[in-house]
Amino acid sequence: MSPRTLDVLIVEDEMLLAIELEHLVEEVGCHPAGLAMSSEEAVALAQSLQPDLALVDVHLSDGPTGVDVARKISSDCGGVALFMTANVKRLPEDFAGACGVIGKPYSEHGVKTALSYLAFCLTEGHVPGPVPVGLTLAPAYAALWGLGEALPESA
């Protein structure tokens, strides 16, 4: 599969994590479009860059504002948010409009697999197969991308 190049916004206040994440985004064939460390920067960048995908940490430099950022991005900026957080259990049930979550600590392979999988979903509109280990899809997106239907076929 060779999905089109997606613009990815990284919203993460740990600089070392953010930089490494940029490398991983590039390695799976996406384009790291920008980096934000606070909710304000994140929303401003999302509005100006209109990224396809935003990787959003819950705890940002201005507090646990990532959930609001994700909600804003999915409602106002036309993009899809994906949480990357150590506190998966604390996310709202509707994932604040985000398409899913990668739990921290993630591995290099885990992130790359998840990003490739999502790139496919975003460009093709359906899942390529079962969800890889480390990624959890929001119920709304699992339904949108036909996860339930895809599973029996691939099994």
Add this chain to the structure above:
Amino acid sequence: MDNHSESRRAEDRLAGHGVDDPFAAAVRASRMAMVVADAQKADSPIVFANDAFLRLTGYERDEVIGRNCRFLQGPETDPEAVAALRQAIAGGEDIAIDLLNYRKDGSTFWNALYLSPVRDDAGEVVYFFGAQLDVTDKKAIEFRARDHSDGLQQAVDDRADELSKALEQKTALLHEVDHRVKNNLQLISSLLLLQNRRVADPALKASLKGMLGRVNAIATVHRRLFQSEDVERFDVSAFIRDMVADLMGSTARDDIEVGLDLERVDIPASKAAPFALVVNELLTNCVRHGFPEGRGGRILISVRRQNGDFRIEIADDGVGFDKDAKPSGFGLTIVQLLCQQLKAKYETADAEPGARVVVLLPVNGAH
């Protein structure tokens, strides 16, 4: 009509004998307050009251005779008790009930009333016989006991409330610590990855990759640890499934097939990290030495209970042990040290073809 003579006549009728009858004398002189009401007259008026009744209520005899007993009730008398009394009277049944009654001077007393109908030969209720006992002291003790018990209940409720708040705080703290541990592991892993990007020396790169694998194994443990409800236990098989997916995925060796035969096995959370490191070394070793580039094959990982042990076996059909080479290296040192720490036995065998390593981890913590 003279109330006194009416009362006296009633006594006589009750006793069935004259005024000198010892039975009537006993009723008159008893310390137990007693009244008799005429059931066949309108509103059942009192026709007899003994001296104990008059002493108890503070009324004179002529103030009592001819009235219905309800004059003893007052504003604080429980309407439900009164209703029960009425129902018993209407049904011609006995009743024993505690009533708050009022004396002539307005003071109250608790009256343990026993009321029973008296029937004639035809079975018709002709009289009601009432015996009254002042149980004010007993009631006071009862009320105090009830207050005391209410107080205790309150104390228990308060304590339970405090404990649930303390638990909430503890849970919040646990989440906070868990969050920090995970973020720090992420930071360590990112540091290693970043440095790995900068070095060119293959040996150094291999070292960094090795460390990264170990950090990933610990990270996988921490992702798993708080997923179950029981934070004290660690699901070995679920961990192995996650780790194999990550490790095999990152080696990008499609020519190696991994089979899993996993029984549900839990170990204490405190042993999870050393255990994860041992499995990581053994599996990495298996891939690296058993299957040199271009030599594919199959690895089978099984976890099951065997006697008093958890038996973890990693078997492969790779190139097998090099009999001449002495086992060495940092990975092996880690396995040996951590098995010692876990009180686990570690065995390797030539599987012909391939190799087999078995770790026996004691269920109860010792061999």
